[in-house]
Amino acid sequence: MRVPLWKIAHARSGDKADRADIGLFAWDAPTYAVLKREVTPARVKEHFKAMCEGPVELWPLDNLLALKIVLNRALQGGAARSLRMDNLGKAVAAQLLRMEIEAPADLPRLKAE
């Protein structure tokens, strides 16, 4: 089934120069396995195509049940030259949580619903 990430994961984002970076965290191990499979650099790049002009980098971290995601050239040159309201990229993680992926209906967070 199609599931938005906010139902099964949490996330925080920040900035370094012209990079927006996101930590995406599964609430549990079965969900982490799904995130690792479904949340690919290509999918993330497509989700952020309106703001991310560079490549998307992604590292899975099994010990943290997390994906580290970096959006290159995504902040209009950096926080201090950006014209955006969210010049620091703090809500970029919220944008990611709106992304939908294919996930089994029996993930712990979905069963609890």
Place this chain on the structure above:
Amino acid sequence: MKSVRVGAGLGFYGDSWRPVRASIERGGVRYIASDHLSELTLAILQKDRQRDPAAGYARDGLPMLLELWPLAAKHGVKFILNAGGLNPAGAREAIARAFREKGWKATIATVTGDAVLDRFDELQAAGEALAHMDSGAALATVRDRMLFASAYLGAQPIARALEQGANIVLTCRVADAALSLAPIVHELGWKWDDWDKLALGLTVGHLLECSGQGSGGNFGSAEAWAQIPDYAHLGYPIAEVSEDASALFMKAPGTGGRISFDTLRQQLLYEVHDPHAYFSPDVVLDMGTLKFDDQGNDRVRVVGATGAARPAKLKIVGGYHDGWMGTGMIGFSWPQAYAKCVKASETIRTLVAERGWPVEDMNVEYIGYDSLLGANADPTYRDQLNECFLRMTIRTQDRKVADAYGRLFPWLGLSGPPYVGSMKGVQGAKELLGIWPTLVKRELVESKVDVAVEKV
């Protein structure tokens, strides 16, 4: 087994020091590591110093110490803060003067030597191109517009200050985590080439450097954020670090917030690039081997850090003038709040075009609809919004244009679409800064680092 407790101080210039009191009173900390400098805070301090050569340091260091020093002295707690900014000596003077007036005693150290703006010729002559780390662009493209440039120093000079008996260490730009790493290495007697231990110390520093973000603040989530207890009294994180390279994270009893695997791992990956090579001047950390043991009741044990040898080069961050931003804002109520914002934005575009202003870029956002979510905003209810604010910003090289741009908007109140709000004055031009990250051989910087200790 030897151990030391370090507590988080501020997480940025302007943060609150109120929660630090609980860490000193009831958290058992020996050190407060306080971070006053974000990536571009030095640009603000540079402007301060241009107006007044005695300024150029973070002005919240002194009021923090005036509030907390009597309590800290009673508990034997030392402060390490990068509030020295561009002028640690000036910061020390201001603090020493205030302490003398109060009759307080302290041994204050300053750490200097980060500033490289005036040394570009010398560094280039020594073989450093100082090109942009990411784009490869040559320094010459921005050099005459550069406002400041500082190298990130490591923990060693801070540790030297502590060895000389300092109980307040005021630094220039250092790596944020060095503010914690230094007292940890100093107290536990670690060696500067014991990379795994230094890596654990760096992990601790990184988890403390954003104050409340390490203890449940800004807990990025849907719904779970509402379960964080008592934001009003959120306690800043504290780490008890033991000589076997383990750390127990906690916060002062009776404070709000949350220390858990979830809140800590959010902070661990915050503003990190490659998590397997997290660079600092003192060690390179691999976050992939860390183990978190959530013991419940706001206690989490962290072990398993692995480190690689410190890099041969230090990072420099410079900031250069990159034009001016003009800002205009106007709000509309139902009915057709969004449609009226669109009409207003088209009207402003026409006025800008007719004036022939040299506008390089324009950003249009609808606050209440897409100003934070951008293209990922959901348009389902866009046409039924109760109210909506238009925010339009421009980038221009002409400061007068950036100023005049904001003055276009109030006119809309009487001559534009109906039911306006937000006529709360006009925003003037704001200077925009580009950021220039680059690398330099560490010896070229470290040969100029100075630690000065003075008793007050």
